[in-house]
Amino acid sequence: MDLDLTDVGDSEQATRSLREWCTQLGYRVKAGGTDINFLLQGGRRWIIGLKANPTENHRIIATCVFRIAPNSMERDAWLRFVNQLNSSYNLCTFCVNTEGHFEIQYNLPFLDKLSPRLFRNFINYADGSLGMVMERHEDVLGAGLQ
């Protein structure tokens, strides 16, 4: 059964609908601390948010955050590294977020309905591609993240 957000413009309401729908699909979900996101357990723990827009595309934003180890690289070296990741891959967005954590973000725009198949493939893809990046950059990320 598709997630139907036709004419829904309230992001909190849309996020609640998405959370219930994910539960129906068999995902383990829990509250995310705010009304605009929730936690979804895929291969990793994803923070899922939804920006509703009834006249344009809705967007699901899946974010994974890692604490940077205190004895890791200097901030300038991290910024060079995330710039390199962003230029090398066309998977998602990497950044050092405003709290100083390493953040990875995937976007899924859709019009008004979302199929279970596309959503499952999106989460599987996010899990798989993030795993691939972590493995390829084990030299930096293995030591640099808590």
Next chain:
Amino acid sequence: MSLNLELGDSEDDLAAVAAFHDWAQNLGYKTTLRPDGKAVGVRGRYGFDLHFRNIPGMKRLIMRCYFPSNPDRADMPGRFALANQINSSFNIGTFWFDADADFACQFVLPFQDRLTPALWREFFSFSESGVTQIIQQHAEDFRPFMA
């Protein structure tokens, strides 16, 4: 006849590029198939290059545009910091300074097996607006770096 771009189960990235070129042109977009067939140029408010990455179960349309920056690389750390600031405060696309020190903007649309005109139009419009928003909001930050 369907107005959708139907790519079915094909994982052929180049075939998707060629099919998209004709489809978008029929929708009224100014498109140019690149000589190597790997990308389509789409001219709107900005000049975007678009290509596909298709894997079983999900396809991705990847759209990029570039803005030349000052080739003097004295302050690459400043550029990396600016790109990171944009990436950490917006959640609309991916932004970086490339090997030529140009500013790159990337937007990705994952989809199942077909693109509808409405999904594509909204995605393209959203991407254009996103670039404009970032350029305007960070005009002063870009000034020292741009050509």
